[in-house]
Amino acid sequence: MATTLERTSRRAGARSTSPNPRRLRGIGGWIGRILLGIVFAFPLLFMFVSSLKPDQQIFGDLSSIAAFLPVGNLSFDNYGAVFDRVPAARFLINSIGISAVTVILGVLINSLAAFALSRMRVRGKGIILTLIIATLIVPFETLALPLVWWVNQLPTLELDGFNLSLTTGWLDTYQVQIIPFVANAFSIYLFHQYFDSIPKELDEAARVDGASWFKIYRKIVMPLSGPAIATVSILTFLPAWNSYLWPLMVVQSEELRPVMIGVQYFFQLNVSWGQVMAYSSMITLPVVALFIAFQRSFVNSIASSGVKG
Template sequence: MSVKHLKTLGWYLILMGIGYVFLFPLLFMLFSSLKPEQAIFADLYSIRAILPVGELSLDNYRNVFEKSNVSLYFLNSLFITGGTVILGLFVNSLLAFTLSRMAWSGQKVVLSVVIALMIIPLEAIVVPLLLLASKLPSIGWEQGMFVLKSSWLNTLHVQMLPFVANSFFIFLFYQFFRDIPKDFDEAAELDGATPFQVYRHILVPMSGPVFATVAILHFLLMWNQYIWPIMAVQGEDARPLMPGIQIFFGRQSSWGEIMAYASLVTLPVLAVFLMFQKKFVTSLAGAGIKG
């Protein structure tokens, strides 16, 4: 075997080792969710911990649905995350379009503000945001009729609307749109296209990779929300999955049931990434070439 082949084999072994480190927790979580608690601890220090061996069943998943309102939590998380991602793709990309493709007074100042907002963490504004949400009235549905509520707290939209616009995602769209030649815009404007038509019919079809990237990142951000839902939601009706796992953990559940709950939280994230992974990789590769 030549030196070149040995180096290639060495790199493959290193990459396999790194992949094992990342896959081990996922495999352990998934297969432990199918085992009784005694089998989990019996297999803990052997290769059996990450293999589908032994007495496997869906009893842990069945117990999760019986002991908690996980189906409602799942639907709430799906609605909150899906709605925020869809609105965010439109709002953030449209803001980036105005910053990168149109000329207007104060454009550079607004762009500077957007970049500056990227360094402010949620923890720094969560208390003022909570006070604001507690004062905003909203319309709710109770007992078959619409009622006016005195605040946004304990609602689904309080978990969505504050996170639709995101400075980091606006900047991602801005960077991608800026590298698309403006000749397309000028040709469309000569044909009588409005700015929104240029955005809708030219930039959006050409920007699939960045849309996929933002969709994945925004999905992860919203699906994993924990601090804000705990502060803004106290009732069961609007509670998402992530805060629900803390309540479920406090009910003296077995480790197999906890792993089953964690699997229900993790699998949708993997599914979304697999759906958009090609465009996601394309976007990262394109960013590396441009950089």
């Protein structure tokens, strides 16, 4: 009892004379986190708030905190103007389609490749995996022009009314924005590492029971690989959504363009910054919504892959 009283009085004394260092550290940590949060949130806040302001007010507010506050002459005029200037709905649908198909095919193809390298007896698979990983060091920009030439040599089926004909060249198509990005060395590596962590005894037992490799893949390995699928999906989705250079080079028709190309529509001699912010908000919202919906998987994917998406 005396000890408890002493402790209590010590605590009270400590509270009255000097602040508790642990508590201080806690408060300091929170302040640090809030400041860090502000640093990352303010550009987004600025973008959303500025999308509601006329151009002159955006620049007028820049020197004060008003730049981040929804004050002054607010309206949705910039959003209306965006649709007059850019076929934004079409671009959004294109990007959603291209990103979704790239993700689904990416998960399928890369997991199959990784499964073969992880589970099947392939001669020289160590070298194959090394070669696949080695391709990671080649930046896409250096491959872009040869890739343009290459996709331009590929055969394609063209539908003209009821006539189906075989022509050459994938330029100005949807598939040219999807297929080159389906197979991905990093995704294969991630799947391979994850598959290696699944006990081989499971598929050995299934083999003894007569299961085919594909059955083992689809019934044992893939159902156990949820985190790897989530990681690869996210890491495939982000570059597909943010894709800019490639569609710029291979897509000529407006109806096939993705959202990122739309940003360039606003950079004319007289730039309308309110419209730029409105369009940026529109194309950022799907990604922010996706992040909120899959926050846990997103953080896990970054933690497990060691890269920022």
